[in-house]
Amino acid sequence: MEKPHNQERIVTLHQMLFEMARGNFNSRIPLSQYDDELETLVVLINMVAEEMKESIFHSGYVNPHTTYRFINQTTLILDSSFLIKSFNPDITTVLGFTYTEMLHQPLELFISPESIEKLAFVKEALLENRSFQTIVPLHFRTKDALYVSADCSVCKLFNRPEIILSFVSALPQDSYTNLLGIEKDNDTEKQPESRKADALLIQKLYDYILAHLEEPLPSLKALSRLFGTNEYKLKDGFRHFFKTSIYQFYNEERLKRAHLMIQQTDIPLKNISVMNGFSNYPNFSKSFKRRFGYAPNAIQRNNSSFTLED
């Protein structure tokens, strides 16, 4: 633990934890080549941050102790070889570089090696006019050596050579002062205590449904008995957290699963319908068509040569 490279790794780890404590779950700690205890902490913290971001902060950055919400649209203007020609000033806050450090530099200087590869594909597609707009996940490098991950939209302009790259990010807390006039958002008000307890229950129900897609969904009564609660709590709680009904969620998930099985196997459609909890094929077909807009038998089956022989 005393080696100098370990010291550097610990510093980035601390920075990451501070960012998370401030409510910023966009950063990632760069990985090293080592397979040691320190690296296990690094991957663990990265995964935790990612889960938190997707599960709780998916709509952006919520600072829990002020309940003010700051989501920041960041835009870069690039020339056709992806040199940075201009940007909105917020990017300097997000990445920590100054204007002069960024202007007229290749975008590649500010993203991770893997992102450079991804960007190369996008560049090619744009140059060859195969696409006008793409969404690509990129990892930006900040000045203090963390990564900021963002789904970037890269698009060409009509009748102009420039390319626009934009993404949504969280503003670090230091830059709040000029934004304090913003109204309080009622959606982020503290939830009643009971809701927090419900969250655990509803998570259990959610996991249960996903683990039993191959069976018909038990009745609400049976489910409430299974989870030791009442029907109202399950029904209302599920809708509160997932904005959909228990049955709709179950149906959506099993249809997606059936879709994958139709595409990837030669299993007769009738069997697939049974394997995904449908009592008969016509029911399955009707439900499928309503969800995807086409019937199960309209899908091209993946029937190339290799199959198992017993």
Add this chain to the structure above:
Amino acid sequence: MIAAHDFYENEYAQFWIADGILIFEYKPNTILGLEVAQNVVADRIHFQNEKPFPVLCDVRGIVNTDKSGRDYLAQSGSVLTKAVALLVNQKVSLTISNFYLRISKPSVPTQLFTDQEEALAYLKQFV
């Protein structure tokens, strides 16, 4: 892509059947994102066609994962699997797998092993 009746290989993994168990091996330095997950799940399901198998999944080649990849594996990755034994050895792959088990919650019985023989013994009960 090499297609054979009892062995299959793509860019990220190779797999084959032995004694009623599907042995699935990630290639070294694999970064498991959504695309990779979709790719290996599609190829595995296609390879198995109708038959479900217990799966020995050697994840020692995985160096990093992202949430979309983990979630996809935990859900769609369970199609046509009876049970999964994750084979890990390095510290990092153990941490990633542990996290996957406890947070992504795969929808079939899944356990971690550092010893291949023990993993196979566990899977035998599902053959």
